[in-house]
Amino acid sequence: xxxxxxxxxxxxxxxxxxxxxxxxxxxxxxxxxxxxxxxxxxxxxxxxxxxxxxxxxxxxxxxxxxxxxxxxxxxxxxxxxxxxxxxxxxxxxxxxxxxxxxxxxxxxxxxxxxxxxxxxxxxxxxxxxxxxxxxxxxxxxxxxxxxxxxxxxxxxxxxxxxxxxxxxxxxxxxxxxxxxxxxxxxxxxxxxxxxxxxxxxxxxxxxxxxxxxxxxxxxxxxxxxxxxxxxxxxxxxxxxxxxxxxxxxxxxxxxxxxxxxxxxxxxxxxxxxxxxxxxxxxxxxxxxxxxxxxxxxxxxxxxxxxxxxxxxxxxx
Amino acid sequence: xxxxxxxxxxxxxxxxxxxxxxxxxxxxxxxxxxxxxxxxxxxxxxxxxxxxxxxx
Numbered sequence: 436x437x438x439x440x441x442x443x444x445x446x447x448x449x450x451x452x453x454x455x456x457x458x459x460x461x462x463x464x465x466x467x468x469x470x471x472x473x474x475x476x477x478x479x480x481x482x483x484x485x486x487x488x489x490x491x492x493x494x495x496x497x498x499x500x501x502x503x504x505x506x507x508x509x510x511x512x513x514x515x516x517x518x519x520x521x522x523x524x525x526x527x528x529x530x531x532x533x534x535x536x537x538x539x540x541x542x543x544x545x546x547x548x549x550x551x552x553x554x555x556x557x558x559x560x561x562x563x564x565x566x567x568x569x570x571x572x573x574x575x576x577x578x579x580x581x582x583x584x585x586x587x588x589x590x591x592x593x594x595x596x597x598x599x600x601x602x603x604x605x606x607x608x609x610x611x612x613x614x615x616x617x618x619x620x621x622x623x624x625x626x627x628x629x630x631x632x633x634x635x636x637x638x639x640x641x642x643x644x645x646x647x648x649x650x651x652x653x654x655x656x657x658x659x660x661x662x663x664x665x666x667x668x669x670x671x672x673x674x675x676x677x678x679x680x681x682x683x684x685x686x687x688x689x690x691x692x693x694x695x696x697x698x699x700x701x702x703x704x705x706x707x708x709x710x711x712x713x714x715x716x717x718x719x720x721x722x723x724x725x726x727x728x729x730x731x732x733x734x735x736x737x738x739x740x741x742x743x744x745x746x747x748x749x750x751x
Numbered sequence: 752x753x754x755x756x757x758x759x760x761x762x763x764x765x766x767x768x769x770x771x772x773x774x775x776x777x778x779x780x781x782x783x784x785x786x787x788x789x790x791x792x793x794x795x796x797x798x799x800x801x802x803x804x805x806x807x
Contacts, residue, residue: 447760449760449763449764450763450764450767481785481789483782483784483785484782484785484786487778487781487782549782550782
């Protein structure tokens with residue numbers, strides 16, 4: 436007769452651990468930008484289908500988050516910021532994270548295709564592929580340009596939302612894509628300036644690790660300048676307007692000022708005040724993107740109530 | 752961890768998963784209703800020529 440022992444000390448995963456696998460905080464940003472993309476698009480969408488579309492876009496984003504946690508478990512274990520994630524903390528096995536990611540991908544893409552259309556579903560599939568394979572598996576560990584190109588994954592949701600509502604991709608959808616795409620590098624490099632130790636310990640070739648902080652500060656300045664025309668240009672498309680324009684000018688000026696401050700700062704000053712200015716720019720950049728998308732929503736609401744300024748020039 | 756605690760946790764997880772599945776069923780049903788109300792073609796191909804499925 437053999438003794439059977441039940442191993443009760445091994446980790447039990449709870450429902451919440453699987454929710455954490457989907458990166459709910461990243462998902463909330465995806466929900467917001469995808470919803471804006473869908474709402475500002477011309478032609479009303481059935482509210483049930485609109486709700487379902489946003490939900491499945493968010494689920495797709497969650498799926499890619501889960502695949503990222505499966506692939507990056509080794510890095511996440513080393514970095515302080517990510518040690519508490521379900522896989523490195525042992526609450527969910529890496530294999531289960533992969534299975535959840537794959538099945539959620541299939542489910543979200545298939546359901547978005549049925550609820551909205553197959554162009555939106557195809558774009559969502561490409562987004563998941565881009566984040567999980569191009570960014571996580573390939574670029575993240577091989578080039579300091581990782582977040583520049585990887586930022587495209589985060590820029591797709593408003594375009595997917597637009598495609599779900601209209602069945603096509605137009606200049607406005609590309610404009611929203613470019614806004615997030617150009618915003619990602621200065622946003623993440625500001626974070627990297629004060630999280631540098633984490634990345635260098637884990638061997639992730641962030642720009643701060645490979646080219647130093649001086650070069651990163653120059654890059655933040657350059658990319659913030661490049662971001663500005665995309666930010667303001669969106670005002671002159673069919674989804675923009677005077678309110679968005681005014682806000683985009685003010686926010687761009689503030690972002691440029693913050694980037695300039697980081698550009699002028701010496702590393703000793705940053706260490707002296709524990710990267711206060713860098714943290715401020717990072718927090719501001721989140722606020723910046725949120726307000727710009729909120730302004731697009733308000734412009735749409737104004738148009739719905741026939742309050743638009745008809746003389747407003749539409750260049751693009 | 753005692754047996755009772757394990758059972759309590761398992762029950763909570765099962766209830767949560769059950770709720771998610773019920774919500775999914777409700778959502779798929781709502782999508783179907785919304786699609787039908789907007790006049791989507793509900794007839795699928797059944798390997799027999801049906802003139803009403805041919806685009807005019």
